[in-house]
Amino acid sequence: MxxxxxxxxxxxxxxxxxxxxxxxxxxxxxxxxxxxDALLDCGAKDLTVVNNNAGQGDQGxxxxxxxxxxxxxxxxxxxxxxxxxxxxxxxxxxxxxxxVPQGNLAERIRAAGAGIGGFxxxxxxxxxxxxxxxxxxxxxxxxxxxxxxxxxxxLIKALKADGKGNLVYRKTARNFGPIMAAAARHTIVQVSEIxxxxxxxxxxxxxxxxxxxxxxxxPAGAGSTAGTEEKVA
Amino acid sequence: MxxxxxxxxxxxxxxxxxxxxxxxxxxxxxxxxxxxDALLDCGAKDLTVVNNNAGQGDQGxxxxxxxxxxxxxxxxxxxxxxxxxxxxxxxxxxxxxxxVPQGNLAERIRAAGAGIGGFxxxxxxxxxxxxxxxxxxxxxxxxxxxxxxxxxxxLIKALKADGKGNLVYRKTARNFGPIMAAAARHTIVQVSEIxxxxxxxxxxxxxxxxxxxxxxxxPAGAGSTAGTEEKVA
Amino acid sequence: MSxxxxxxxxxxPLGRDDLARLVAKDIAPGSFVNLGIGQPxxxxxxxxxxxxITLHTENGMLGMGPAAEGDQIDGDLINAGKIPVTELPGxxxxxxxxxxxxxxxxxxxxxxxxxxxxxxxxxxxxWHTGAPGAIPAVGGAMDLATGAKDVFVMMTLxxxxxxxxxxxxxxxxxxxxxxxxxxxxDKGVFLTGPDGVAVRETFGCTLxxxxxxxxxxxxxxxxx
Amino acid sequence: MSxxxxxxxxxxPLGRDDLARLVAKDIAPGSFVNLGIGQPxxxxxxxxxxxxITLHTENGMLGMGPAAEGDQIDGDLINAGKIPVTELPGxxxxxxxxxxxxxxxxxxxxxxxxxxxxxxxxxxxxWHTGAPGAIPAVGGAMDLATGAKDVFVMMTLxxxxxxxxxxxxxxxxxxxxxxxxxxxxDKGVFLTGPDGVAVRETFGCTLxxxxxxxxxxxxxxxxx
Numbered sequence: 001m002x003x004x005x006x007x008x009x010x011x012x013x014x015x016x017x018x019x020x021x022x023x024x025x026x027x028x029x030x031x032x033x034x035x036x037d038a039l040l041d042c043g044a045k046d047l048t049v050v051n052n053n054a055g056q057g058d059q060g061x062x063x064x065x066x067x068x069x070x071x072x073x074x075x076x077x078x079x080x081x082x083x084x085x086x087x088x089x090x091x092x093x094x095x096x097x098x099x100v101p102q103g104n105l106a107e108r109i110r111a112a113g114a115g116i117g118g119f120x121x122x123x124x125x126x127x128x129x130x131x132x133x134x135x136x137x138x139x140x141x142x143x144x145x146x147x148x149x150x151x152x153x154x155l156i157k158a159l160k161a162d163g164k165g166n167l168v169y170r171k172t173a174r175n176f177g178p179i180m181a182a183a184a185r186h187t188i189v190q191v192s193e194i195x196x197x198x199x200x201x202x203x204x205x206x207x208x209x210x211x212x213x214x215x216x217x218x219p220a221g222a223g224s225t226a227g228t229e230e231k232v233a
Numbered sequence: 234m235x236x237x238x239x240x241x242x243x244x245x246x247x248x249x250x251x252x253x254x255x256x257x258x259x260x261x262x263x264x265x266x267x268x269x270d271a272l273l274d275c276g277a278k279d280l281t282v283v284n285n286n287a288g289q290g291d292q293g294x295x296x297x298x299x300x301x302x303x304x305x306x307x308x309x310x311x312x313x314x315x316x317x318x319x320x321x322x323x324x325x326x327x328x329x330x331x332x333v334p335q336g337n338l339a340e341r342i343r344a345a346g347a348g349i350g351g352f353x354x355x356x357x358x359x360x361x362x363x364x365x366x367x368x369x370x371x372x373x374x375x376x377x378x379x380x381x382x383x384x385x386x387x388l389i390k391a392l393k394a395d396g397k398g399n400l401v402y403r404k405t406a407r408n409f410g411p412i413m414a415a416a417a418r419h420t421i422v423q424v425s426e427i428x429x430x431x432x433x434x435x436x437x438x439x440x441x442x443x444x445x446x447x448x449x450x451x452p453a454g455a456g457s458t459a460g461t462e463e464k465v466a
Numbered sequence: 467m468s469x470x471x472x473x474x475x476x477x478x479p480l481g482r483d484d485l486a487r488l489v490a491k492d493i494a495p496g497s498f499v500n501l502g503i504g505q506p507x508x509x510x511x512x513x514x515x516x517x518x519i520t521l522h523t524e525n526g527m528l529g530m531g532p533a534a535e536g537d538q539i540d541g542d543l544i545n546a547g548k549i550p551v552t553e554l555p556g557x558x559x560x561x562x563x564x565x566x567x568x569x570x571x572x573x574x575x576x577x578x579x580x581x582x583x584x585x586x587x588x589x590x591x592x593w594h595t596g597a598p599g600a601i602p603a604v605g606g607a608m609d610l611a612t613g614a615k616d617v618f619v620m621m622t623l624x625x626x627x628x629x630x631x632x633x634x635x636x637x638x639x640x641x642x643x644x645x646x647x648x649x650x651x652d653k654g655v656f657l658t659g660p661d662g663v664a665v666r667e668t669f670g671c672t673l674x675x676x677x678x679x680x681x682x683x684x685x686x687x688x689x690x
Numbered sequence: 691m692s693x694x695x696x697x698x699x700x701x702x703p704l705g706r707d708d709l710a711r712l713v714a715k716d717i718a719p720g721s722f723v724n725l726g727i728g729q730p731x732x733x734x735x736x737x738x739x740x741x742x743i744t745l746h747t748e749n750g751m752l753g754m755g756p757a758a759e760g761d762q763i764d765g766d767l768i769n770a771g772k773i774p775v776t777e778l779p780g781x782x783x784x785x786x787x788x789x790x791x792x793x794x795x796x797x798x799x800x801x802x803x804x805x806x807x808x809x810x811x812x813x814x815x816x817w818h819t820g821a822p823g824a825i826p827a828v829g830g831a832m833d834l835a836t837g838a839k840d841v842f843v844m845m846t847l848x849x850x851x852x853x854x855x856x857x858x859x860x861x862x863x864x865x866x867x868x869x870x871x872x873x874x875x876d877k878g879v880f881l882t883g884p885d886g887v888a889v890r891e892t893f894g895c896t897l898x899x900x901x902x903x904x905x906x907x908x909x910x911x912x913x914x
Contacts, residue, residue, distance in 0.1 A: 001496050026749045026786070027772035028765055052786075079827035090825055099826050102748065103790035103833030107347070110787035114340070114563075115570035115613060117371035120350035122836045123794060126867040128818075129828065138350035138380075142867070147371075164520070164529070164556035168436065171783055172750045173766040178785040182571060198555030203401065204437045205558035206785070208528045210498050210520070210573050234720050259525045259562070260548035261541055285562075312603035323601055332602050335524065336566035336609030343563035347787075348794035348837060355612045356570060359643040361594075362604065375643070397744070397753070397780035404559055405526045406542040411561040415795060431779030438782035439561070441752045443722050443744065443797050 002165045004194070004215050008038035011188045011216040015039060015153055020048040022109070022149075022180040023061055024156035027053065030173035032157040032190045034218045036060045039155065045069045050109070050149060052102060052176065054078035054086035065089055074149065076102035101129060104146050106179060112148035113182025113211075120145055154184035158207070161189060163197030165209030174206065181211040188213065192220040235398045237427070237448050241271035244421050244449040248272060248386055253281040255342070255382075255413040256294055257389035260286065263406035265390040265423045267451045269293045272388065278302045283342070283382060285335060285409065287311035287319035298322055307382065309335035334362060337379050339412060345381035346415025346444075353378055387417035391440065394422060396430030398442030407439065414444040421446065425453040473686055476669040479652040485620060487512040489578060489650050492618075493519055497575040498568075500524065500610055503547040505620050506578035520556075522574060524606040526565045529557025546606065566606070569613035577614035579607065581621045581649075583636045586682040588646040588658040590619065591638035604641075611642030623651035623679065630680045632656060632663065653679070657687050664688075697910055700893040703876040709844060711736040713802060713874050716842075717743055721799040722792075724748065724834055727771040729844050730802035744780075746798060748830045750789045753781025770830065790830070793837035801838035803831065805845045805873075807860045810906040812870040812882040814843065815862035828865075835866030847875035847903065854904045856880060856887065877903070881911050888912075 005011050012035060015021065021039070025031030040063055047070050054073050055062030064070050066085040073095060078086050089095040100108070101123050111119060124130045125142035134145035156177040158167040167189060169177055181187045194217050238244050245268060248254065254272070258264025273296055280303050287306050288295030297303050299318040306328060311319050322328040333341070334356050344352060357363045358375035367378035389410040391400040400422060402410055414420040427450050480488065482505060490512035493499060500522045501507050510532065513519045521530040523545045530545060531552035539550040560568075568574060581592040593607045594600065611617055621631055632649060649656040654668040654676050664687035668676050677684050704712065706729060714736035717723060724746045725731050734756065737743045745754040747769040754769060755776035763774040784792075792798060805816040817831045818824065835841055845855055856873060873880040878892040878900055888911035892900055901908050 027768060029749070029768050029772075030766070077827045077829040079825040087825060091823065097826075099828060101828050101832040102786075102830040103794050103837075106786040106790045107349070107794070111352070113571045113573075114567035115355065115572055116340070117353035117355065117369075117374070117376040119344070119352040121794065122348065122350065123832045125836070127832065127864045129832070136350075141350070143350040162556055166556060166558055169783075170436075171764065171766040171777070172747070172768055174783055174785050175750050176786045179787045182567065182573070200556075200558075201437075202527075202529065202553060202557040202559050203403075204434075205560075208558040208560065208568070209556065210522075210528060210568060260544060262525070262544050262548075263542070310603045310605040312601040320601060324599065330602075332604060334604050334608040335562075335606040336570050336613075339562040339566045340570070346795045346797075347791035348796055354570065356608045358612070360608065360640045362608070395780055399780060399782055402559075404540065404542040404553070405523070405544055407559055407561050408526050409562045412563045415791065415797070433780075433782075435751075435753065435777060435781040435783050438784075441782040441784065441792070442780065443746075443752060443792060 002209060002212060002215070006216070008034045008190065008216055008218065009041065011035060011214050012038045012042050014186065015042060015044045017044055018046045019044065019152040020050065020150070022050040022151040022154040022184055024154070024175065024177045024180050025051065026172065026175040027056065030157050030169070030175050030177055031060055032155045033060045035155040035188060035190050036064060040064055040067060040069070046071045048072040048074065050074045050151060052076055052105065053080060054083055056080055057082045062086070065095065068094070070095060072096040072098065074098040074100060076100055076105050099129060106176070108146055108149040109176065109179045109183045112150040113179060116148060118145055118147045149183065151180070151184040152186065154180040154187045156180055156187065156189050158189050158191045160193045160195055160200065161191045161212070161215045162195050162200045165212035165215060166200050166205040167191070167207035167212060168200060168204060169206055178207045181207045186213045187211055189215050190218040191215060193217065235442060235445060235448070241267045241423065241449055241451065242274065244268060244447050245271045245275050247419065248275060248277045250277055251279045252277065252385040253283065253383070255283040255384040255387040255417055257387070257408065257410045257413050258284065259405065259408040260289065263390050263402070263408050263410055264293055265388045266293045268388040268421060268423050269297060273297055273300060273302070279304045281305040281307065283307045283384060285309055285338065286313060287316055289313055290315045295319070298328065301327070303328060305329040305331065307331040307333060309333055309338050332362060339409070341379055341382040342409065342412045342416045345383045346412060349381060351378055351380045382416065384413070384417040385419065387413040387420045389413055389420065389422050391422050391424045393426045393428055393433065394424045394445070394448045395428050395433045398445035398448060399433050399438040400424070400440035400445060401433060401437060402439055411440045414440045419446045420444055422448050423451040424448060426450065473665060473667050474672060475667040479670040482508060485650055485652060489618060489620060493517065493576060498522060498528070498573065500569065500574055500577040500614065502577065502579040502610065504580045506580060507547065509578055522568060523551070524565050524569065526560050526562060527557060529554045566609055569606070569609050572613055572615060574614040576616045576618060577610040578618045578620055579610060581619045581631060582638045583631050583633050584619050584646050584649050584658060585636050586634055586658065586663050587660060588644045589636050590617065590641040590646050591636040592641050594639045596639050607641050611645045616647045617645045619646050619649045621649070621651055623653040632680050632682055634682055697889060697891050698896060699891040702894040704893045706732060709874055709876060713842060713844060717741065717800060722746060722752070722797065724793065724798055724801040724838065726801065726803040726834065728804045730804060731771065733802055746792060747775070748789050748793060750784050750786060751781060753778045790833055793830070793833050796837055796839060798838040800840045800842060801834040802842045802844055803834060805843040805855065806862045807855050807857050808843050808870050808873050808882060809860050810858055810882065810887050811884060812868045813860050814841065814865040814870050815860040817865050818863045820863045831865050835869045840871045841869045843870050843873045845873070845875055847877040856904050856906055858906055
C-alpha cells in the first residue's frame with residue numbers, strides 16, 4: 001500500500017530494532033541523508049545495513065555507525081579516506097562486516113527482488129571472499145554460489161515520484177535505488193518533487209510504483225560532493 | 234563494433250547455418266518482421282530460434298518454420314490459433330521444441346547477458362518442465378536450477394537508435410528486446426528512426442549502445458495486430 | 467455442517483459475468499493484479515475506480531487499461547493474450563525480465579487464472595491436457611502461479627462431462643504446487659490450502675449438494 | 691633472446707603520464723573501456739576523439755566525459771572514485787545491477803586496473819594487503835577483473851623496497867585468477883597468459899636487465 005507522508009520522521013517510524021535496512025547511494029550521490037537522519041532520531045538499533053560503503057565524514061550512515069545503531073554492515077567498500085567512524089567501530093570489534101564484491105552485492109539485491117533463490121557467478125572465484133562458499137565449474141569457468149539479500153526496509157532517494165509511486169532518478173544518483181526498492185518488504189523514498197499521476201512518461205519510469213510504499217518530499221539542496229576513495233597501487 | 238547498414242539484407246548477411254538466433258517480439262508487437270524476411274531470403278538453415286512464440290499466420294517466424302530453416306524452437310507458447318506452420322512441422326517430428334516457462338525464458342536470457350552461470354527459481358518446481366533438472370529446497374521452497382540461454386545473433390525491433398546505438402522502444406513492443414540485445418554475441422536492430430548522437434535523453438535510454446552491433450532503419454508501417462492466444466479452461 | 471445453508475448466497479449458479487463481478491469485489495483496494503487469459507480477463511470489467519487497482523500484464527506493463535477500440539488500437543500496446551489494450555495515467559513499461567521479476571519476486575497481490583483442475587491442497591493444473599499429440603504451451607502460467615501472493619482460480623466447477631475440477635490430486639500436468647488460495651466457480655467459492663478445502667459460499671445449491679459433486683472433503687469456512 | 695634489444699622502445703623508464711599515453715594508444719577504436727581508480731584514470735587524458743572510445747563507470751553510466759570543473763560539478767554525476775565527472779553526447783544511465791551486468795556479462799572490451807602483484811599466469815592481486823588490522827575493501831575490482839574481455843594492469847614494476855610486482859605466484863590476496871592479459875609498467879610492457887610472460891617492449895633497460903629484476907622467466911614477444 002502506497003502512502004505519502006509529510007515528514008521524514010513519519011516515513012521511518014515503522015523501522016524496528018533488528019531490521020535489515022538497505023540504504024541507497026554510492027558515495028553521496030543518491031544517499032537519502034534526511035531519511036538516515038530521521039532513522040538516527042527514531043532510535044532503532046541492532047540494525048543490519050546494506051550499502052555500498054560504510055559511511056563517510058560526519059553525516060548520514062557514518063553517524064548511525066558512530067552512535068552504535070549498526071550491528072552489521074553488508075557492503076563492498078568500507079575503507080575510505082573519511083570513513084573514520086566505521087574504522088573505529090570495526091577495529092574495536094563493535095561492528096560485523098560482510099564484505100561483498102560490488103557486482104555480487106548488486107546482483108544479490110537484484111536476485112532478492114526478482115525471486116531468485118541463488119545464482120552462480122565467476123566473480124570472486126578463487127579468492128578469500130569465496131572461502132566457505134559452494135563452487136562449481138560451469139562451461140569451464142569456476143563459479144561461486146551467491147544468495148539473495150533481502151531487507152525489511154529500503155531507504156532510497158529519487159528525483160520525482162508521481163501519484164502512483166512511480167519513480168525517476170537523476171544521473172549516477174540512480175545507482176542502487178531501483179534494485180533496493182524491489183528487494184525490500186517496505187520501500188521508503190525521499191524525492192525532490194511529487195508530480196501528479198500522468199506526469200511521468202510511462203516509457204521513462206525507472207521504478208514502477210509497485211515497489212514503493214512510502215513517499216516523502218524533501219526539497220533538493222542537501223548533499224555535497226563526496227570524498228574520494230583511497231587509491232589502489 | 235557498431236555499424237549502420239542500408240538494408241535488412243546486409244544486416245543479416247553474417248548469419249550462418251547452425252546459429253542460435255534470438256528474435257524479439259511478443260506476438261506481433263516488437264517482432265522484427267523485415268529482418269526475419271531477410272533471414273528467410275539469406276537461406277541460413279539448421280537454426281535454433283529463441284522467441285516467446287513459434288510464429289503466427291503466414292509471416293515472419295512462421296515462414297522460417299514453414300521453409301524448414303528452424304531445427305529447434307526455444308519458446309514458452311508455441312500453440313496459437315494461427316500457429317499452423319509450427320503445428321505441422323512439430324507433429325511431423327521435423328522440429329525440436331524446448332518448452333520454457335515464460336519467466337524462466339526471460340530470466341535465462343537475462344542471465345546470459347549478465348554473466349550468470351545459472352540460478353535457482355521456484356517456477357516450474359514439481360512440474361514436468363523441471364523433469365531431469367537439478368532441484369534444491371531454499372528457504373523452504375522447492376527450486377529448479379536453470380541455465381543461461383546465449384545466442385549468436387539477436388534480431389530485435391526498437392523505435393529509435395542514436396549514433397552510438399543507444400535504443401528506445403515503444404510501449405509493450407519493448408518486451409524481449411533489451412534482454413536479447415545483451416544475451417547475443419551480435420545484435421541486429423531494426424528501428425523506425427535514427428537520431429543524431431545526443432538526440433536521446435541519457436536518462437531514458439533503455440538499451441545502451443554497447444549491446445548493439447548493427448542498426449538498419451526500416452520505416453514504420455508494417456505490423457498488424459496479432460491473433461489471440463487460445464484460451465485456457 | 468450446521469452452517470451449510472447459511473453460506474448459500476445465490477439461489478442459482480453464477481454466470482461468468484456474475485462470477486467476474488464477485489472476484490472483482492473481493493480484490494482489496496490498492497492491489498496490484500494480473501488477470502490471466504480468457505475468463506479472468508472479464509474481472510477487469512467490474513473493477514471500480516474507487517478500488518484503485520493496478521493491472522499488470524506480463525508482456526511488460528503496469529497500469530493497463532480496458533481493451534482498445536477503434537482508433538485506440540495500437541499494435542505496440544497489447545496484453546498477454548495479444549489483445550490491443552489501453553494505457554492508464556501512471557502506467558509504466560519495462561522489459562520482459564523486469565516484468566517477470568514483478569511476478570516471480572512476489573510483488574503482485576493477486577493473480578486470477580483459469581484451470582483444468584485444482585487439488586485439495588491448492589495444486590494447480592491449467593496449462594496442458596497431457597493428451598497424446600497435444601502441443602504443450604505454458605506461457606507465463608507457472609510464473610504467475612508461483613509468484614503471486616494470492617492465486618485465485620476462476621472456472622466452472624464441473625467439466626462438460628460432469629466431473630469435478632476440484633480433485634484430491636490433479637491428473638493433468640501440474641502448473642504449480644500448493645499455490646491456489648481461492649477457487650471461484652459457478653456453484654461456489656472454495657478456499658484451498660494446507661488444511662484442505664473450505665466453502666465460503668454456494669450458488670444455487672447447499673453445501674451438502676456441493677459435497678455430492680466434489681470428491682474432496684468440504685467444510686464450511688468460518689464467517690469472515 | 692637475440693631479439694632482446696630490438697624491443698627497447700625508450701631510453702629511459704616511462705613516467706606515469708607517458709605510460710598512460712601508451713595504454714591509451716593501444717586501445718582499439720570503438721572500444722568500451724572501464725578505467726580503475728587511481729593511475730588508470732590518467733589514461734582518459736590521452737584518448738583521442740578519433741578513437742571513439744566509450745568510458746564506463748560502474749556506478750551506472752556509459753559515455754562518461756572528463757572530470758568536471760567549476761560550474762560543471764554536480765553531486766549526482768560522479769565516477770567510481772567519487773570524483774565529479776561530465777556526460778558526453780550519447781551517454782546513458784542505468785542502475786547498479788544493470789551496470790555490473792555490463793562488466794560481468796563480458797561486454798567491456800578492456801578494463802585498466804592498478805595492482806599490488808600480477809602472477810606469471812595473469813592472476814591479479816589489487817584489493818587487499820592482507821596486513822593484520824587492515825580494513826578490507828573490494829569495490830568492483832573482482833567484477834572488473836573477471837568480466838572484461840581484456841584486463842590491462844598499470845603499475846610500477848618494483849615496490850618501493852625494490853621487489854618485483856610481477857611474481858611467480860601472488861602472495862597478496864587474489865582479486866581474480868588468470869585474468870590479466872597485459873601489464874604496463876615504467877620499465878616495460880608484459881603480456882601474460884597461460885603460456886607465461888612475454889615482453890613487448892622495454893623502457894630504459896634491455897630484456898636481460900629486466901630479467902634480473904623479475905623472478906619469472908621472460909621471453910620476447912613475437913613482433914606484432
